[in-house]
Amino acid sequence: MSLSRPLRSSLQRLHYPLRFAELKRLLKNQQLTPATLQQQQQRDLTTLIQYAVSHSPYYGNRFSNLEWDHQLNRLPILQKQDLITQRDQLLDHTADPATIKEGHTGGSTGTPLTYYYDQHKLELMRAGQYRSFMQCGWKPGESVLQFWGATQDLSPKQTLSAQWQRLISAEQTLAAFEFNEARLQQWCREIQRLRPVVIRGYPSILAELARYILEQQIPLPHTIRGCFCTAEVLYPWQRKKIEAAFQCKLYNQYGSREVPNISCECSHGNQHVFTDLVALESIEVDREHQLLVTSLTNRLMPFIRYQIGDHGQLLDEPCSCGSPFPLMEMEVCRSNDLLQSPNGQRIYPAWFIHLLDGVEGVEQYQFLQPQLEQITLTIVAQQPLPEGLQHQIEQQLRQKMGKSMRFTIKQVAAIPRGASGKHRFVRCDIN
Numbered sequence: 001m002s003l004s005r006p007l008r009s010s011l012q013r014l015h016y017p018l019r020f021a022e023l024k025r026l027l028k029n030q031q032l033t034p035a036t037l038q039q040q041q042q043r044d045l046t047t048l049i050q051y052a053v054s055h056s057p058y059y060g061n062r063f064s065n066l067e068w069d070h071q072l073n074r075l076p077i078l079q080k081q082d083l084i085t086q087r088d089q090l091l092d093h094t095a096d097p098a099t100i101k102e103g104h105t106g107g108s109t110g111t112p113l114t115y116y117y118d119q120h121k122l123e124l125m126r127a128g129q130y131r132s133f134m135q136c137g138w139k140p141g142e143s144v145l146q147f148w149g150a151t152q153d154l155s156p157k158q159t160l161s162a163q164w165q166r167l168i169s170a171e172q173t174l175a176a177f178e179f180n181e182a183r184l185q186q187w188c189r190e191i192q193r194l195r196p197v198v199i200r201g202y203p204s205i206l207a208e209l210a211r212y213i214l215e216q217q218i219p220l221p222h223t224i225r226g227c228f229c230t231a232e233v234l235y236p237w238q239r240k241k242i243e244a245a246f247q248c249k250l251y252n253q254y255g256s257r258e259v260p261n262i263s264c265e266c267s268h269g270n271q272h273v274f275t276d277l278v279a280l281e282s283i284e285v286d287r288e289h290q291l292l293v294t295s296l297t298n299r300l301m302p303f304i305r306y307q308i309g310d311h312g313q314l315l316d317e318p319c320s321c322g323s324p325f326p327l328m329e330m331e332v333c334r335s336n337d338l339l340q341s342p343n344g345q346r347i348y349p350a351w352f353i354h355l356l357d358g359v360e361g362v363e364q365y366q367f368l369q370p371q372l373e374q375i376t377l378t379i380v381a382q383q384p385l386p387e388g389l390q391h392q393i394e395q396q397l398r399q400k401m402g403k404s405m406r407f408t409i410k411q412v413a414a415i416p417r418g419a420s421g422k423h424r425f426v427r428c429d430i431n
């Protein structure tokens, strides 16, 4: 049974009043001036910090001798390690345990984390996603097709409430752990059947799907107005493929499970920071621009100056799209994707990606550093690799990282993805 868009939208509004109230508020914020938004952000920050100090034992302790003088950069940084060792201390001690849920993130990539959340955080996260989707012309109640990997999002519950939610939902999720050509074909049929307005997924998966669509010249429904990608680094070649295949703009979203909706790309191709939801800082550590994020809305488990593990910079320039939200620039990097040379230098993934420039027929690849002096390149390619490629890359690696580097290429049929379905082009496995 399928409902019309207006009916579905009305039923959703009834079923998720909090989500739609938040959406209304978020959309209103888009109409504010940059100066008003900044004042509002300062107020939100003050409220949050005062709340955290008086309700979370961790912050009560950590901030006990600090005077809040509206300068976020004077407060201590929250590390991922703190999240692991101080998880329960971070929690609002007045929260009703019955309302607290556990979320997990980063199982196979980086540091596995458990965090707490409640229904409000979930509804606000969805409202934030809706606001981003609306940039491409999508309206609540219109169909969204997601290619997702995390098992926690995929287990269908059979309760009456869950069945009702599925009926009024316009969202479908296809499990994207592993795929082959047959699965890609199946996904294309699903796109044709579901006629989504928004398609969302990891860039590596959307790029694979886009390659297949272009190669097989598969006709897609004209309903698609925007693609959204998140959770992985997006490379320019992936964007080109995805936009060509789906014939629409690709919007890059940035956020994590523990702190969602940090920024999203606008129709003019710039990345705007949602300063009504977060306070974002970029600090220089070892010549890298580390991002620190403060969630302005999470009181249950406050994240204040959280070192999220991504790199980027805040930009002080306007965007002609008219959004009052300031701009940022992501750097093509996640901390655990930096490889290390024996002399202590850390090398950005983008450097490795160019080693394969001009090599034909490459479908998938991964540079892996299992030990300090060893790098392995695993490649899935439609044709044999050019003779001398191993030697050529090894020379470049030694020049960049030192003469002791050893390098091997393995051509394989498939590269297994992490449990979440994410693919990483460059991975450092040294402890």
Ligand SMILES: [Zn+2]
Binding pocket: 266, 267, 268, 269, 270, 272, 319, 320, 321, 322, 323
């Ligand atoms: Zn813009």
